[in-house]
Amino acid sequence: MHAVVSTRKWLMAAGLSIACVTLAPPAYADVDLGKGNEGAQTEQQGSNDGHTLESRITYSGSTKGSGGNSSGGFTPVGDWTPPACWYEPYSPDEFAKNTEEGYDLVANDPQQPSYAKSSVGQFRDYYNDGEYKNYNKDKADEGNWWVATRDPDRWLSPEAQKCDKQPFWVENGDAPNVENAVTPEILAELAYNRVQVPDTEVTLAPEDTTKVNLPTWAWLDKAKFTEVSVTAALNVNGLNIQATTTAKPVSLKLEPGTEDAETYPASGECKLNADGSIGEAYANGKADETPLCGIKYLRSSGGGTYKLQATITWEITWTGTGGAGGRLPDGTFGTDQEVIVQEIQSVNR
Structure with a gap:
């Protein structure tokens, strides 16, 4: 499911600021919404957009669910924190489905500005008929697309913006050449943030x-x-x-x-x-x-x-x-x- 994103576009023209509401492109598409609109600036407002998809990591045991340091979750000693973003694999079919759904969402919305439609279209073309062909569906047995994922409770933090690499292809058996690709250690660090401990009432x-x-x-x-x-x-x-x-x-x-x-x-x-x-x-x-x-x-x-x-x-x-x-x-x-x-x-x- 693609999130609806409320974004203000400040069009700096003739000293006026004009606000408009748009919908998000594909959740993982790092689209420059200002492209083709010189001087435009964007200000994110309370929504989890960007180039990420929903995580498919599952948790079991004494887990408190999401919520950072909410009741029952401990605080790390020192300045270390679990990852706020990471990369997970998606098959060519999954990647194509999400990209096409996001493209249709924006391209068929009459309220979307032309530069937003153009940017989303360029993203789609890059993976469908540009650098890659048909999302590498003919190579489905050979590898996966790796896509950034953010912690939904920390997606606004600076740490969550560090996974800024566009979706990339990795052959089976190869290790993704990027920091925070899912490994056992990354999973352990993510589990750290889900541990539920009893209230400390002596x-x-x-x-x-x-x-x-x-x-x-x-x-x-x-x-x-x-x-x-x-x-x-x-x-x-x-x-x-x-x-x-x-x-x-x-x-x-x-x-x-x-x-x-x-x-x-x-x-x-x-x-x-x-x-x-x-x-x-x-x-x-x-x-x-x-x-x-x-x-x-x-x-x-x-x-x-x-x-x-x-x-x-x-x-x-x-x-x-x-x-x-x-x-x-x-x-x-x-x-x-x-x-x-x-x-x-x-x-x-």
């Missing part, structure tokens, strides 16, 4: 309401925080590759929500125990002990609350087709909890 003792200068114990149940994984697979036109990205919780970072507090340990980072739990559950008789993981507030929250932020660090590994595998940057995911701190100096537990 158990506290005392729960919700604590006292000034009283250690608050914090822990996470080992049964809840276990490894989670997502498998990304692409099985089209003779290409059958997949990768599984696995996230393992390794530590909990506590941030009290105020400078008037101490954490246990002092760094605020509680390591994973040997049994997979984090911290230690409070039990009667431990009132005089120092918690493995916890907080001591030094000032009351008055009539309000402190926002305790609990953030899990997840160690990320992947395995893929052909024995490939390795590490990806750690990811973090955290949530806030409201904590009431009351001004009572001594408490019997």
Whole structure:
């Protein structure tokens, strides 16, 4: 299906700006809509046009679907991010069908300006009766067209514009000579962005309401925080590759929500125990002990609350087709909890 694109064309003539609405050419056709219209400028507005097609990668496992860093998805440590665009294979028939449908959409629309129709026509002719003949349908058993695909949640980002190569032909058995062509590692990185992790709500003792200068114990149940994984697979036109990205919780970072507090340990980072739990559950008789993981507030929250932020660090590994595998940057995911701190100096537990 071809997206309808709302694009403003600013025609800089006689000091006037004239806006018009057009439809997109084929989703992967990087058409210069200003061609044949000197001085025209285009401004993209809220639509996923350009030279891309919808991805056919499938995801399974603990997946949250698309949505970037929405609830349940972790944030990479450092400045690394999963790919915002990549290249996937399409058969000559598939490529021809999409190109012809896009051409008809624009060419038969009376609202389309002549330069848009001309540009789309030139794109079509290049693959149908120019550099190539009939979209290489007579070579269907010999190779595929590779076409750019963008993450639908990040298509406006600068990173998504880097896959700017027009559809190109690759013979069977040859590796596409372009960055971000689908490989097991690319699939692992895309799966990274789909991993769903549990909310990081720690158990506290005392729960919700604590006292000034009283250690608050914090822990996470080992049964809840276990490894989670997502498998990304692409099985089209003779290409059958997949990768599984696995996230393992390794530590909990506590941030009290105020400078008037101490954490246990002092760094605020509680390591994973040997049994997979984090911290230690409070039990009667431990009132005089120092918690493995916890907080001591030094000032009351008055009539309000402190926002305790609990953030899990997840160690990320992947395995893929052909024995490939390795590490990806750690990811973090955290949530806030409201904590009431009351001004009572001594408490019997």
